[in-house]
Amino acid sequence: MMTNIQKWLVSLTLLTSFNITQAAEPVIWQSVMQSLSESDIAQGHFKQSKHLKILKKPIISSGDFALLRDHGLIWNTLKPLDSSIVIIDNRIYQVRENKKYLLVEEKRQGIASTLLSILSGNLAALKQSFEIESSITNGEWSLQLNPKDEALSRIFKLLVLKGEKQLTSARLFETQGTQTYIEFSQISNKPFNVQQKMLLSEPALPSKQLGP
Amino acid sequence: MNFTLRISIWVLVISLLCAVSAWRFSEDVSLQADILSVIPNTAYPQKVTQLLDQKNNSLQRNIALLVGASSEQESTVIGNVLKKKLTPFIKFDSKPLNTNETLLMFFSSGHFLAPEQHEQLLAEQNTAFISDTYGVLTMPGNHLVEQAITTDPLFIGLNYMRYMSQTMGLNLSSTQNIKTNGLIYQSLSGTLKAGDTVDQITQINTFINKVTKQYKHQNADIIRSGFAFHSTAAEQQAKYEVSSYGLAALIGIILMVMVVFRSPLPLFLSVLGVSSSILTGLAAIACLFEEIHILTFVFAVSLVGISIDYTFHFFAHRSGPKENSSLFHKALSASLITSVLGYSLLAMAPLPLLKQVAVFMIFGLLSAYLFTRYVINAHPWRQERMSDVASWLITIYHLPFRFLIITKTRLLFLSLVLLTLSLLVLTLQSENLFKDDIRLLITPSEALFEEEKNFRQITQSQWESGFLLVTAPNEQQLLKKTHFLDQQLKAAIQNQQINAYLALTSWLPDTHQQHENQKLIHKLLASGVAQEYLSLLDYKPEATRFLYSGKQTVSLADITQQLPVSGAQQLLLNGSDNIAAIYLLQKVSDWSSVKKLTTQQPYPLLIDKPNDISSVLGEIRSSVLLLLSGILILALCYLSWMFNFKDALYAIALVALAIAVSLFSSFLWMGYLNIFNLFAALLIIALGLDYIIFYLSPLSGDRVRLAILLSSISTLLAFGLLSFSATPAVASFGSGVMSGIVALILFTPTIRFLWRSQ
Numbered sequence: 007m008m009t010n011i012q013k014w015l016v017s018l019t020l021l022t023s024f025n026i027t028q029a030a031e032p033v034i035w036q037s038v039m040q041s042l043s044e045s046d047i048a049q050g051h052f053k054q055s056k057h058l059k060i061l062k063k064p065i066i067s068s069g070d071f072a073l074l075r076d077h078g079l080i081w082n083t084l085k086p087l088d089s090s091i092v093i094i095d096n097r098i099y100q101v102r103e104n105k106k107y108l109l110v111e112e113k114r115q116g117i118a119s120t121l122l123s124i125l126s127g128n129l130a131a132l133k134q135s136f137e138i139e140s141s142i143t144n145g146e147w148s149l150q151l152n153p154k155d156e157a158l159s160r161i162f163k164l165l166v167l168k169g170e171k172q173l174t175s176a177r178l179f180e181t182q183g184t185q186t187y188i189e190f191s192q193i194s195n196k197p198f199n200v201q202q203k204m205l206l207s208e209p210a211l212p213s214k215q216l217g218p
Numbered sequence: 219m220n221f222t223l224r225i226s227i228w229v230l231v232i233s234l235l236c237a238v239s240a241w242r243f244s245e246d247v248s249l250q251a252d253i254l255s256v257i258p259n260t261a262y263p264q265k266v267t268q269l270l271d272q273k274n275n276s277l278q279r280n281i282a283l284l285v286g287a288s289s290e291q292e293s294t295v296i297g298n299v300l301k302k303k304l305t306p307f308i309k310f311d312s313k314p315l316n317t318n319e320t321l322l323m324f325f326s327s328g329h330f331l332a333p334e335q336h337e338q339l340l341a342e343q344n345t346a347f348i349s350d351t352y353g354v355l356t357m358p359g360n361h362l363v364e365q366a367i368t369t370d371p372l373f374i375g376l377n378y379m380r381y382m383s384q385t386m387g388l389n390l391s392s393t394q395n396i397k398t399n400g401l402i403y404q405s406l407s408g409t410l411k412a413g414d415t416v417d418q419i420t421q422i423n424t425f426i427n428k429v430t431k432q433y434k435h436q437n438a439d440i441i442r443s444g445f446a447f448h449s450t451a452a453e454q455q456a457k458y459e460v461s462s463y464g465l466a467a468l469i470g471i472i473l474m475v476m477v478v479f480r481s482p483l484p485l486f487l488s489v490l491g492v493s494s495s496i497l498t499g500l501a502a503i504a505c506l507f508e509e510i511h512i513l514t515f516v517f518a519v520s521l522v523g524i525s526i527d528y529t530f531h532f533f534a535h536r537s538g539p540k541e542n543s544s545l546f547h548k549a550l551s552a553s554l555i556t557s558v559l560g561y562s563l564l565a566m567a568p569l570p571l572l573k574q575v576a577v578f579m580i581f582g583l584l585s586a587y588l589f590t591r592y593v594i595n596a597h598p599w600r601q602e603r604m605s606d607v608a609s610w611l612i613t614i615y616h617l618p619f620r621f622l623i624i625t626k627t628r629l630l631f632l633s634l635v636l637l638t639l640s641l642l643v644l645t646l647q648s649e650n651l652f653k654d655d656i657r658l659l660i661t662p663s664e665a666l667f668e669e670e671k672n673f674r675q676i677t678q679s680q681w682e683s684g685f686l687l688v689t690a691p692n693e694q695q696l697l698k699k700t701h702f703l704d705q706q707l708k709a710a711i712q713n714q715q716i717n718a719y720l721a722l723t724s725w726l727p728d729t730h731q732q733h734e735n736q737k738l739i740h741k742l743l744a745s746g747v748a749q750e751y752l753s754l755l756d757y758k759p760e761a762t763r764f765l766y767s768g769k770q771t772v773s774l775a776d777i778t779q780q781l782p783v784s785g786a787q788q789l790l791l792n793g794s795d796n797i798a799a800i801y802l803l804q805k806v807s808d809w810s811s812v813k814k815l816t817t818q819q820p821y822p823l824l825i826d827k828p829n830d831i832s833s834v835l836g837e838i839r840s841s842v843l844l845l846l847s848g849i850l851i852l853a854l855c856y857l858s859w860m861f862n863f864k865d866a867l868y869a870i871a872l873v874a875l876a877i878a879v880s881l882f883s884s885f886l887w888m889g890y891l892n893i894f895n896l897f898a899a900l901l902i903i904a905l906g907l908d909y910i911i912f913y914l915s916p917l918s919g920d921r922v923r924l925a926i927l928l929s930s931i932s933t934l935l936a937f938g939l940l941s942f943s944a945t946p947a948v949a950s951f952g953s954g955v956m957s958g959i960v961a962l963i964l965f966t967p968t969i970r971f972l973w974r975s976q
Contacts, residue, residue: 056356060368062756067356081357086754087747088345089353098357100350107334109354109380121358156290156397182364 048073048125050193052081059183072198075126078206092205093118104201117161124167124176136165146170221597225490228593232494235501242504249453250511266687266823269791269798278445279410280788281308281422284673286401286439293395293402296433300440301406303425307418310408328739328766329732330374332381339738344745352751371755371762372748374739382725385708398676401439405677410446419450442666443673451663455944456512463939464522470935471526478608478928479533483597488529491589495525499582503574513947514574521579523901523933524557525586527908527925530932532590534925535917536599547591549915552860554587556907559856560849564900567845569838572897612920615927615967636871638878653890654836663944681720684826686801686815688723689793693774696797697728699820703801706815716812717805722777722789732771739766839893846899850874853907861914865969869914872965873906880958887953894947898954905933906962913970923967930963 053068069084078094080101090101091109098118099106110118123131132138135158136151151165163179172193178186198206285300287293301310331339338347354373355363366376396403410418426440468489475485499521503510528550535546558580565576674680688703690696700723710716727735742748743763752762774797778787791798801822806812816824850870857866877899884895909930912922937959940952 054356054358056358058364058367060364065356065754067352083353083356087349087352087751089349089356091353091357100353102346102350117358117360156402178358180364184364186358188358 046075047195047198048075048193049196049198051191053189053191054083055187057185057187071125072202072206073122073125074198074206076122076128079122079125080202080205093122094206095119095122101205104204106205120158120162120165124165125173146174221593224593224596228494228589229490232497236497239497239501239504242501246508247504248509250509265793265796266689266798266825269687269689269793269796270825270827278449279415280407280444281410281446282405282407282443282673283426284396284403284405284439284441284443284676286403286441287433287436288401289436290395290402290404292433292436292438293404296429296436296438296440297404297406299433300425300429303429304422307411307413307422308408309411310406328374328736329772330378330727331735331738332377334381335374335377336735336738339742344742345747347742348747348751367755369765371752371757371765372739372742374766385711396676401437403439403441403676415446416450416453419446420454423447441669441673441676443670447666448663448670451666452945453512455663456515456948459940459943459945459948460515463936463943466939467522467932467936471522471932474928474931478605478611478924480605484529484533487594488526488533491529491586491594492522492526494589495521495582495586498585499578502581503578506577507570507574509570510574511571513571513945514578518575518578518582521582523929523936524579524904524908525582526932527905527929528553528586528590529594530928531912531922531925532594534921534928543595545915545917549912549917550587550590552856552911552915553908554583556853556856556911557583557904559852560900560904560907563845563849563852567838567842572842575897608924609920611927612923615923615963638875651885651891652836652839653892654832654839681802681804682806682826683828684806684809684812684824685803686812686822687798687825688801688820688822689796689798691796693797694728696774696799697723697726700724700799700801701728702819703815703822706818707801710811710815713811715806715808716803717807719801719803720789721799721801722774723799726772726774726777729771736766835893839896842893842896842900846877846896846903849900849903853903857907857910857914860911865914869907869910869969872910872969873903873962875965876902876906876958876961879961880954883957884950884954888946888950892947892950894950895954898951898958901955902958902962905929905959906966909962909966910969913966919970922970926966927963930959933959 049070049072051068051070054066056065056067058065067083067085067087069082071082072080078092081091081093083089092099092101092106096119097108098110100109101107119131120135122128129138132151135153135155137154139150139152141148141150147169149167151162151167153159153162153165159181161180163181165179166177167173168175168177173190175190176188178188180186283300285293285297287296304310335347338344351372354360354376355367357363363373363376366373370376396405423442426442430438430440432438472485472489475488476482479485496518499518503514531546531550531553535543561576561579561583565573565580567573567576686703688696688700690699700721704721704724707716707719711718740763743752743759743766749759752759774790778790789800789802791800803812813824816822850873853873854866854870857869860866880898880902881891881895884898885891909926912926915922934956937952937955941949941956943949943952
C-alpha cells in the first residue's frame with residue numbers, strides 16, 4: 007500500500023502538469039486534494055545554503071524538519087549551531103528549552119504561510135498568491151512560482167521547486183538579492199515524537215515582561 | 219446743532235472706529251476657528267496647559283496625505299507630482315514614516331536589549347542567545363536580515379522591534395505602501411510652512427483637485443487628513459454664512475422699510491444705524507481681546523436684530539398724530555438698560571466667546587441708542603400718516619387678540635402660562651435633555667470627515683482622543699517615571715483592556731540600563747560561541763565590537779531627531795522647565811482601568827480635550843441657566859420699579875413662556891438641547907423685554923405694534939436664516955431664536971390687550 011508521504015509526493019508531481027494539461031486540471035486537483043487529506047505528517051532532513059549579497063561565502067546549515075500539514079512546521083537546525091524555529095499558521099516562533107516564543111506574526115501572506123503551503127502541497131493557497139509555471143526535463147519536474155501578491159512580491163522575486171518522485175529542492179530568490187537553496191532528503195511520514203507534538207500543539211509563551 | 223452737522227460728526231467717529239478695528243486686526247488680533255478653543259484648558263494645571271498649547275500649535279499645522287492609484291508606480295508618480303506642487307506650502311518630512319529603518323539604525327547600537335535577551339545575557343546563557351540569533355539568520359525569506367547584518371549581526375535591533383511590537387501591541391512595519399480596495403496608497407506627511415493657513419489650504423485643495431482630475435485614468439485617490447483642512451472648511455463656512463445670510467437679511471429688511479415707510483431717508487438712517495452698531499461692536503472687541511473666535515461674528519449678527527428695533531420704534535412713533543417724545547425716549551432708554559444689564563451678566567460668564575459676544579452687543583446697542591436719540595431725532599421730522607401697508611399689517615396682527623379680548627380668556631391664558639412655566643422648570647432639571655459633547659457642534663463637512671475616516675482606516679491609526687501625559691523636570695526622571703507606566707500598560711494589553719499604546723519614552727532604557735546592556739553585549743562578543751557564529755559570517759570580533767560601541771548613550775533627543783516632524787516627534791513635549799511624554803492609546807475597551815492608572819505611580823494625567831471640554835461646557839451650561847434666572851429676576855425688579863409688580867410678573871412670565879416654546883421646538887427639531895439654545899434664550903429675553911417695555915409704555919398701541927412687528931420680522935429674517943447653518947451650534951441658536959420670536963410675537967401683545975384691558 008502506498009504510504010501517505012508517497013501519496014503526497016505523487017500528488018505534488020501531478021501538480022506539475024496542471025499548466026500543460028489545462029483541460030484536465032479539475033481532475034488532477036481533485037486527486038491532489040484527496041491524497042493530501044489522507045496524509046497529515048511529513049518529516050525529513052534539509053541542507054540549506056543561504057547566499058546573502060553582503061557576505062562573501064554562503065551560510066550553510068543542515069538539520070531536520072517536521073511538518074503537520076496546513077498547520078505547522080518545526081525547522082530544526084543542527085549544524086553548525088543548534089537552533090530551532092516553529093511555524094504555526096502565520097506565526098513564527100523561536101524555541102528555547104522546548105518552549106516556543108513568538109518571533110514574528112504575519113498580518114498578510116508572508117514567508118510562514120508560503121513555506122507551509124509549499125511543504126503541504128497546498129496548491130489552492132499557492133495559486134492565490136503565485137503565478138505557477140511547470141516543466142519536466144529528463145524526468146525531473148520543476149515548478150516556478152512568481153508572486154502576484156503585492157506583499158509577497160516585496161519578499162520574493164521567484165521560487166523554484168524541483169523534484170522527481172518526491173520534492174528534492176526549493177530555491178528562494180529574494181528581492182534584496184538573498185538566495186536560499188534548500189535540499190530535502192529522507193522524507194517520510196514517521197509519527198511525531200512527544201517533543202514535536204508538544205511544539206506543534208501547545209500555546210506559545212508570552213514574551214517576558216521585564217523592563218529592558 | 220443741526221442734523222447735517224450731527225450726522226457728519228457721527229460718520230467721522232464711526233470712520234475712526236473703523237480705522238482702529240482695521241489697525242488692531244492687522245497688528246495684534248488673531249482670528250480663531252477651532253471650536254475646541256471656544257473653551258480654555260481650565261481643566262488642567264497651568265504647566266500642563268502650556269505644554270498642551272505647544273502640542274496643539276504644532277498639531278494644527280500637520281498635514282498628512284494618502285496618495286492612491288492602481289499601481290505602485292503610478293502612485294509614486296502622482297505622489298511626486300503632488301509633492302512638487304505643494305512644496306511652496308508644505309515642508310514635507312524627509313521621508314514617509316519609516317519606523318523599521320529608524321529602529322534598525324538606533325537599536326543596534328548595543329544600548330538596547332529586549333527583556334528576555336537581557337535575562338539570557340545576565341545568566342550567561344550565551345549559547346542560547348547565539349542559537350536564537352542563528353535561527354533568525356537562517357530563517358528562509360527573512361528579508362530584514364539582509365538590511366540588518368552589516369550594522370547589527372546579532373540582530374539586537376530586530377529583536378528589540380519584535381519586543382516592542384509584542385508588548386506595545388503595535389505593528390511597527392508601517393513603512394510599506396498600503397494596498398486596499400484595489401489601490402496602492404503611499405503616505406506623504408509634513409507641516410504647513412509659515413503663512414496664512416486658510417490661503418495655504420485653499421491652494422493645496424485646488425492642487426489636489428487638479429492632480430486627482432489629471433490622473434483620473436490611473437484611479438488617483440488623494441485622501442486628506444489634518445486639523446488645518448477642517449478649520450479652514452469651518453472658517454470658510456462661517457464666512458460664507460455670515461456674508462450670505464447677512465446679505466439676504468439686509469435685502470429683506472431694506473424691502474420692508476421701503477414698503478412700510480415709503481421714503482429712502484428712514485432706510486438710509488436704519489442701514490447707517492445698524493452699520494454703526496456693528497462697527498462700534500467690532501472696534502470694542504478688537505480693542506479688548508487679543509484673539510477673537512469666528513463664532514463671535516456669527517452670534518453677533520443678532521445685533522442687527524436688536525439695533526434696528528430702535529430706529530423702527532422711532533419711525534413708527536413719527537407715524538400718525540404727534541405723541542409726547544419724552545415717553546418714547548423713556549421707553550427707548552428702558553429698553554437699552556434692560557438689554558445692557560442682561561449682556562453685562564453674560565460678560566461675567568467664564569467663556570471667552572460669551573464675553574466677546576456680550577461686549578460686542580453692549581457697545582453695539584449703545585451706539586444704536588445714541589444714533590437714534592441724538593442723530594435721527596435731530597432731523598426736523600414731520601408727523602406723517604401711517605402707510606396703507608402699515609395699517610394693513612397692524613389690522614391682521616390685531617385679529618387674534620380681538621378674539622382673546624372678546625372671549626375673555628384671561629384666566630385660561632394665565633393658567634396656560636403658569637402650566638408651561640411649571641413644565642419648563644421641571645424639565646430643565648433633567649440632565650438628559652442636554653448634550654454637551656462639543657464634537658456635536660463641529661461643522662459637519664461630511665466629505666472631509668469621510669476622508670479622515672478612510673485615512674484612519676487605511677493607515678490603521680485608530681488612536682483614542684484621550685491620552686496619558688507624564689511630566690517630569692528632566693529626561694532621566696521622566697524615563698524612570700514612565701518605566702512604571704509601561705509595566706502597567708503592558709499588563710493592560712495582556713488583560714485586553716487596551717489594544718496598544720505608543721510612547722517615545724517606552725523605546726528608551728535609562729542611562730544606567732543602557733550602560734549595563736552595552737557591557738553585557740561586549741561580554742557576549744568575547745565568548746567562544748559568539749566568535750564561532752561571527753566566523754561563519756567572516757566577521758572579525760574587533761570589528762563587531764566596534765559596531766556595538768557607538769555613542770555612549772542614546773537620549774530622547776537622539777530618537778526624536780530621527781522621527782518625522784509631523785509624526786511621533788510630537789509625542790514628546792519640551793517645556794521651559796519640564797518635559798512631558800504623551801502616551802497614545804488604541805482601542806480602549808475599559809476606560810475605568812485607564813482612569814485607575816492615573817491614581818497610581820507615576821500619576822499620569824488623562825487628557826481628553828473633547829471630553830474634558832464637553833464636561834466644562836456642561837458646567838458652563840448650568841451656570842448660564844442660573845445666569846438666565848438671574849437676568850429674569852433683575853428684569854422683574856427693574857420692571858416693577860418702572861411699572862408695577864403685577865405687570866412685571868406677567869411680563870416675565872410671558873418671556874419665560876417664549877423661552878419654553880423655543881427650547882421645546884429646538885428639542886423637537888434636533889432631538890437634544892445644547893448650550894447654544896440657552897444663548898438663544900438670552901436673546902429672547904433681551905427682545906421680549908424690549909417689546910414688553912414698549913407695550914407697557916403709554917405710547918400709541920398701533921405704533922408700538924407696528925414697530926414690534928417690523929422688528930420681529932427683521933429678527934426672524936436674520937435668525938431664521940441662521941437655522942439653516944451647516945454649523946450645528948449656529949443652527950441651534952438660529953432655530954431657538956426663531957421659534958422664541960414667533961412666541962414673542964404671539965404672546966407679548968397680550969400684556970396690553972388682554973392683561974391690562976381688564
